[in-house]
Structure formats: C-alpha cells, structure tokens
Amino acid sequence: MLAPGDTMAETVISADNLSLTFETNDGPVHALKDVDLIIGKGEFVSFIGPSGCGKTTFLRVIADLEQPTAGSISVNGMTPEQARKARAYGYVFQAAGLYPWRTIERNIALPLEIIGMPKAEQAEHINHTMELVNLSGFEKKYPWQLSGGMQQRASIARALAFDADLLLMDEPFGALDEIVRDYLNEELLKLWAATEKTICFVTHSIPEAVYLSTKIVVMSPRPGRVTDVIDSTLPKERPLDIRESKEFLDIAHRVREGLRAGHEE
C-alpha cells in the first residue's frame, strides 16, 4: 500500500473551501459546502454518503460538468475546464451509456475518434483496454448482446481508452447485482494495480468503499460536506475474503459512525 507520505508526493486534485449552490424554485440547495480535500497521485478514493450529500456533484465539479459557486479546485494543477480540454480524465457514469449503434470496439474507439487519433494507434489502444477489462473476444458484439456487467466493463474500457491518469467513476456498479459487483470490484482493483491510475469512486455501499479504497471520504447531506476522511490501513493486495478480517470491519465501523454522525447533526 501507499504510505501516507507517498500520497502527498504529487497532488492530483485539490479542493479548497469548495461550495456549490443550486438555485431552484424551492430556494437554494447547498449541494456542496466548504469542501477541503487533497487527492494524491495513484490513490483510490471513495466518496460515500446518502443521496443528496454531494458526492456525485463533487465528481462532476472535477469533471467540469458543474461549476462551483465558491472556493477553488484544481485538477492536475489546472482548472477543471483546462483539465477537461487537456483530456486529463476518463469518466464512468452510473449507466454504461454505450451507443447502441456501435459495436463494443467502436464504442471504445469513440473518444479516440474525437481526439483525432490515427486509426492504427486506435486499434492498439482498443486491444489494450479490452484486455484490461477482460472483454477480449467481444469486440464485434453490439451492446444489447452483452450483460449489464459486461456493458459497464465496456464503459470502463471506453473511459480508459485515451489513457488519462485520472479515472472518475460515479456509482458504476450501483445497478448491478451483488455477485457481479464483487467480481467487478476485484477486477477494478487489479486494473488499478496494473495501470497505477488515480481513481475517484462514488458509491453508497460501505463494503465496496472499504474494499476498494486507500482513502474513504465520508459525506453528509444538507448541506453536502465532508464529515470524515479515512486513510485505509488495508494492504494493497486484497483478496475478497479480506472483508471478513477485523481490520476491514474496523474501517467499515468507522465509516458507519461517520455516516451516522453526519445524519444526526
């Protein structure tokens, strides 16, 4: 695992007093309030909290899909807009959102076409990412021919295609059943180890957050804010049965406490 000192080596995301207020007909909604957070290179950070706590909003701010109303945030030392234009990150949404009229390999080629990568190079990237998500052999299939889990893997491959160092994942496995989710969690950890990417992962599952993360950010709603940041003590090598270890349960307990505290305030 990464020692705490290492994680500070290179800052990928730095949020300072970040706030975002949506103006609605029912008055202002404080989606994020005074969020301070630093995410280092190579970290696997989970954002956990009940709905309305701003975890997805925070991810969307990083991705320049929402604009903060106060405070500042930098991504790779740039503004989110500059980072987006430099294609600094890949984004995985809750739904796979594959284009039904494109085969799996054509779906993965989509971002590569957009950045104007030459065809030969595209093929290389597609092969590589298809291997990473264990989908080799399904290149010519259409999305409707794949299961939900496989579709979501294809969407992860699409996010990895142009090899950005940062991967933003918004509840990517939320719609999948427990068995598929366990399997994909394991796969994701392998992928993270193999690629050494920085991953920001939004979830509402405590076991998922604890199992995957080097850092767990616990958030609470109304206004959306960070209530606890837990650095995981689990080793980097994590078999599935680590979830029955005392260390794992201790961290899970602390997460649960954080969630409860946020709820009672």
Place this chain on the structure above:
Amino acid sequence: MTRLWQGNTGPVTVVVAVIILLWYVFVVVLNTPWERDQAERAGTEIGFSQLVKNTMAQERPVLPAPHQVVTEIWKTTVLKKITSKRSLVYHAWITLSATLLGFVIGTALGILIAVGIIHNRAMDKSVMPWVIASQTIPILAIAPMIIVVLNAVGLSGLLPKALISTYLSFFPIVVGMVKGLRSPEAIQMDLMHTYYASASQTFWKLRWPSAMPYLFTSMKVAVAISLVGAIVGELPTGAVAGLGARLLAGSYYGQTIQIWAALFAAAALAATLVALVGVGQRMVMARMGGPA
C-alpha cells in the same frame, strides 16, 4: 391453414371481405333510386333481381361496384400503352415525380430547420410557431396561389407541384427531427462534454444516429402527405395530367368509376411509398446493429 390464421393474412382477409360485402350492399342501396326512376319513366316494373343486377352495371353510378373499379383500373393500366393520356400509369407517374421531388426537398428542408432549431437559441425560440402556423392554413387555399405566383415568375410544370408537396412534408420532418436530435440522454451528452467534443462531432457521432428512428417515422408521414400535396397541386393547373387531374376530370363529367380508379391508384401509390420508406428504415436499422 392454422399458420395462415396465426399471421396477419387471416384477419386481413376477413376484414377486406367484410368491407367488400358492405360495399356491395351500399352499391345496391345508393344506386337503386336512379334505377327506379328510370323504370318509372319507362313505365315498367322492375324486379328485385334485375334491380340488383342493374345497380352494379350503371355507367355513372353514385357508388360504383368494386368489380367496376377493378375493371377500370385493369383497362387503364394493363390494356393501355403507358404513353397514352388515358393510361393510369402515365398519370400516376406524373404525380409520383412531383411527390418524390417535393418529398426530397421537404425532407432536406425539414432536417435543416431542425438542425437550426437545435443549435441556435434564437431559432429555437422563434421558428417553431411559424412552422406550426404554416400547417394551419388549408393547403387547398394556398395551392392555387403558389401555382399562380410561380407561374408569374416563369416557373411551371413539375416544380410548383413539388413545392406544394414540400410545403406539407417538411412539417413532420421538422417536428420529428427536433425531437430526435434532442433524444440523446443527459449522460450521453455529458460524455461528449468530457471528451471536449466539438459541436459537429457531437452532432455526427451522437445526435444524428440517435435521430434515425425519428427521421424514418417522420418520413413515412411525410411521403404520404407529399402525395396528397402533389394531387392537390394538380387540381388548379387546369387538370392537364396526373392523378389529381384524373380526379378533377372525373368529377367534371360525372365519371365516378374513373374517380374511384384514380383514388385507388393514389392509395396504392401512397402505401407503396410508405412501405419503401419502411424498407429503408429496416435496412438502416440493421446496419446500425439493431436486433435483427
């Protein structure tokens, strides 16, 4: 036989049979007064069986019998040379060419307007009410004016008729394509945003393919009303040629059989055109990876 009833063939046959039966009933009912009138003038009594027989063989019936219409269609298609002015195929071709030209222009125009509405806020706010208003004007009122105005600037023949088709057919295309081009889900649009895709990339890679099902559905409506437009466009041209001219000439001279034959030709033409668009739709959807 059981297979026949599981598909569409059985039910369709039954419905057609019932319609034809009802039609014959109405033929007898509607054509009887004239026969009675004739018999009265001649001072003779007419028996029921003779009456029924006569109602189906009138030269200018109020309602011609199906077999009279079929015979007329047969005589004016198969038995006439295509170049003949009395050939229904000749008239259908005149109408079809105006329909197709108008449909193509209307589709292109409709797509262009829809693209403008999607990408330009000012157009989004201002154009749609005009598009809708254009369709509230009865085409019968505006068609002669289009013909006359275009004639005054030296345009006559195919194009003015086609433009009336265009006037009708661009509307469903605009409505369908605005909806179709806006059909991509929020996450698909967000995805394009995260890729820093240009507006034209978003259009060609996402909006356009998403809109295909809407385009074809709109085109089915558009091609059918294009035909209506072409027929209406033929009425004020002095009934020279085309199915519309056939209808008008038929009504001038009380040739009801000719009218019905032209009507059926128009209906068959419309059905064929809609079916052809459907074939195109299936081909495009198959190419776009839809479940076969």
